Amino acid sequence: MGIKTQRITRKTHRYLGLFIGIQFLFWTIGGLYFSWNNMDDVHGETLLDKTEHNFHFSYDQRTTDLLAHLEEWDSQPILSVEGVVVNQDSLLRITRANDVKFVNLTDKKIQEALTKDESVALVKSRLYEDLDIANVNYLTEKEITKGHEYRGGALPAYAITLKHPTNTTVYVHPITAKITKVRNDNWRRFDFLWMLHVMDFETRDHITNWTLRIFSILGLLTILSGLYLFYISSPTIRKFKTRLKK
Structure with a gap:
């Protein structure tokens, strides 16, 4: 084996190791954080119950008339009717071919979506402990960027931030009366490290990007050059x- 070849291999391995080593560190830190974390806490499930609280209901004549009128009004067939618990109020969620509407069982009024107060009440009814609300924001497409923590979520949405050390924000889609996402500081750290892990610095979800592919190939070359150096230098x-x- 020529001396020149050995020098080139050593130099290549040294600079590859220096260049790729920082990313190796990020991968290692991320892997440790992912594997040692409580995923229930990351998903917000230790603070609130994200599952729907539906109920069985009995049709009375007025409810039946309202549903018939709703179907007759624009000739859209009703696909399903579900009872949704929103704190003290009970709503019927009526899913039709092109939209969702609600019937309030208290006053029998038909509404297009949950109000701000109803969205807050929905969240508070799902909490395991009584917490105050820090602020409420109404989000549309204008507020959502590629790196926003609610990226990919159904819009519009109410972002309801709780007064809690975890800085938890619960996102409610008012058109379907569903909690769509829960974000806290643990999730935000997880998301940042995941961004470094997959090397997608925009959407943070695209794992087949070219940056990750190139660094993976360089990492493989670093390992192979190290094995080759061991082979040519081992007594x-x-x-x-x-x-x-x-």
């Missing part, structure tokens, strides 16, 4: 090769 291997020649 054990040299002794073994000498014995084979004999």
